Amino acid sequence: MNSEVVGGLPFNIYRSDCPNKKGGGVCVLANASFDVRVCKHTKTLKADVLSIEVLSLDSISHVQFILVYRPPNSLKCDDEGLIELLSDLASMNDHIVILGDFNLQIDWISFKTTNSASHHFLKFFSDSGSTQNVNLPTCAKNLLDIVLTTVPLTSAVKQLPPLASSDHAVLQFEIPLYTSTLLLPAPDFLAADFSSLNQYFSDVNWLNLFDQYTSCSDVYYM
Incomplete structure (x- = not known):
């Protein structure tokens, strides 16, 4: 599945799937040259949470x-567990970006809420010292997807058309990253023995090889 998502592009994929139900789940596609560490947790939540740390040239x-997906039918106990986990994760680093679909009803201009769940999350966001950077609705008339940061953005958050069948806007933004890049191996085509490769492939009975498969994907995963 990961190979189908990445499609051979130079990215690593990190996921927190939502098993046995439709919708939900979060994932990150990170440039393969980035030095990334997954921050694991053991909490069982209704929400889906994925935390990664992009390492820089200096530890500072x-x-x-x-990344968070909070279902709209979350109970009070679910929200309390999620806030506790977010608090623990946020305490690990001074440079934090919290983002995702929280399904909250918060007026980010007046900082007013319409329900107790949204009020509790707003208090946590305020106490964490983070800034909410999304100003326009992201799903119909609702601002459900938020980007909270404790580091200044180098560009305003841009809203782009939804991806595929999603009804949520795509959010684009930039933050300063002085990453510790990894040197990735690259094929040396000039040093390849093309004569031997041609001989090897010419000896393959391709008709027999593909005869029992109906698509290239079947052959790829055989």
């Missing part, structure tokens, strides 16, 4: 990304 500038 590591940036931690916390």
Whole structure:
């Protein structure tokens, strides 16, 4: 599944799936040259949470990304567990980006809420010292997807059309990252023995090889 998502592009994928139900789940596609560490947790939540740390050239500038999908039918106990986990994760780093679909009803101009769940999350966001950077509705007339940061953005959050069948806007933003890049191996085509490769492939009985498969994907995963 990961190979189908990445499609051979130079990215690593990190996921927190939502098993046995439709919708939900979060994932990150990170440039394969980035030095990334997954911040694991053991809490069982209704929400889906994924936390990764992008390592920088100096340990002071590591940036931690916390991705969240909070279902709209979350109970009070679910929210309390989620806030506790977010608090623990946020305490690990001074440079935090919390983002995702929280399904909250918060007026980010007046900082007023319409329910107790939204009020509790707003208090946590305020206590964490983070800034909410999304100003326009992200799903119909609702601002459900938020980007909270304790580091200044180098660009305003842009809203782009939804991806595929999603009804949520795509959010684009930039933050300063002075990453510790990894050197990735690259094929040396000039040193390849093409004569031997041609001979090897010419000896393969391709008709027999593909005869029992109906698509390239079947062959890829055989």
